[in-house]
Amino acid sequence: xDKAASLVADLLAFIAMDGCTDDQFxxxxxxxxxxxxxxxxxxxxxxQRRGATPRNVKTWSDIPAVPxxxxxxxxxxxxxxxxAERVFMxxxxxxxxxxxxxxxxxxxxxxxxxxxxxxxxxxxxxMRGVERLPMGILFPDEQAMPNSSLxxxxxxxxxxxxxxxxRYWLTPEGLDMPGxxxxxxxxxxxxxxxxxxGASFSLVHVMDALRAEGRSFRLPAGSRILDTGGYKGQxxxxxxxxxxxxxxxxxxxxxxHCINMYGMTELSTQFYxxxxxxxxxxxxxxxxxxxxxxxxxxxxxxxxxxRGILVHCDLANYNAVTTILTEDVGLWADGGFLLLGxxxxxxxxxxxxxxxxxxxxAAA
Numbered sequence: 001x002d003k004a005a006s007l008v009a010d011l012l013a014f015i016a017m018d019g020c021t022d023d024q025f026x027x028x029x030x031x032x033x034x035x036x037x038x039x040x041x042x043x044x045x046x047x048q049r050r051g052a053t054p055r056n057v058k059t060w061s062d063i064p065a066v067p068x069x070x071x072x073x074x075x076x077x078x079x080x081x082x083x084a085e086r087v088f089m090x091x092x093x094x095x096x097x098x099x100x101x102x103x104x105x106x107x108x109x110x111x112x113x114x115x116x117x118x119x120x121x122x123x124x125x126x127m128r129g130v131e132r133l134p135m136g137i138l139f140p141d142e143q144a145m146p147n148s149s150l151x152x153x154x155x156x157x158x159x160x161x162x163x164x165x166x167r168y169w170l171t172p173e174g175l176d177m178p179g180x181x182x183x184x185x186x187x188x189x190x191x192x193x194x195x196x197x198g199a200s201f202s203l204v205h206v207m208d209a210l211r212a213e214g215r216s217f218r219l220p221a222g223s224r225i226l227d228t229g230g231y232k233g234q235x236x237x238x239x240x241x242x243x244x245x246x247x248x249x250x251x252x253x254x255x256x257h258c259i260n261m262y263g264m265t266e267l268s269t270q271f272y273x274x275x276x277x278x279x280x281x282x283x284x285x286x287x288x289x290x291x292x293x294x295x296x297x298x299x300x301x302x303x304x305x306x307r308g309i310l311v312h313c314d315l316a317n318y319n320a321v322t323t324i325l326t327e328d329v330g331l332w333a334d335g336g337f338l339l340l341g342x343x344x345x346x347x348x349x350x351x352x353x354x355x356x357x358x359x360x361x362a363a364a
Contacts (some may be wrong), residue, residue, distance in 0.1 A: 003035060004078070016229070025060060032322050040077060046357075048361070061290075061313075066324055068105035070358045071357060072106030073359050076106075090265045099264045113316050117286075122160075125274075126157075126195075133222075135162035137158055138202035175209065181215065188217055196225045197226040200228065201229070224253060224258070259273060262283050266320070267314045267324065268316035289312055293347050294314075296325060304332070309347055
């Protein structure tokens, strides 16, 4: 068995565990760091510029965090390209203002690690012990968006946790409101809990359509809603309080069962909250991902009680880089972190400087 195959086998076993100790996490994180340092040339150059090598990196928090926009600047991979690999691409064009490509790319030689990461986490955090539910998906399918990590994530949710009648209600022709309303009405009539999953902006369109028609539903107890991804200019923006209050009012789902997923194309693991009865909600992840709050230029952890830029060390990211500097501001809270929005001002400039440093190191 070659090195990559051995790593994948051990990662799958690690994700399948019920938890891990700090030492177990460190052992696998350092093994992945050594593998990526050896196999991923741009990452190795960046680490050398930071003075970090497999010899002196002693814990996961010592691994240099690669700025998220580096995925737009170059290919970050440990295994060579192959026809069978899946490429997930970011949706935004924010990198163009920084002279970067419009879309970041995350290369997955195989999807078995990503898929197990998603299903193990989703079962616990969204399904909450329920094996299957009828699901309505408010996002295009994988045929329409083959490079979307969210399209794949939602396809997995439907295939692994949805009942036979689960459907996509967002089609190439647009939002199928008559079909969705019929499904919601049937759930009301039958008493069968229903799950509605999709991009936050899609749910805004649904709520606007329900208001325009003067309709609302009281979905059965145990129904739940998952939103993710924000608005991305695809709908009007709603303050969080209004968004979740309206969801609950129009669909009859308590805010404890309106769950937000925080994820990104550049990661292979997602964070969830336990509902949005209280805002901002606390996000947390499974045992194979850990987070820090840092000052973006130096990479140093911020003092306790201070806001910082989120760094995530995702062991499921075995082919790219495990440790990523986001552009999201966070604050520690009991059991996880609060997500406070995108970096602005000096913090945003610090993130940009980190990208410049990475590109210069890789070029050198």
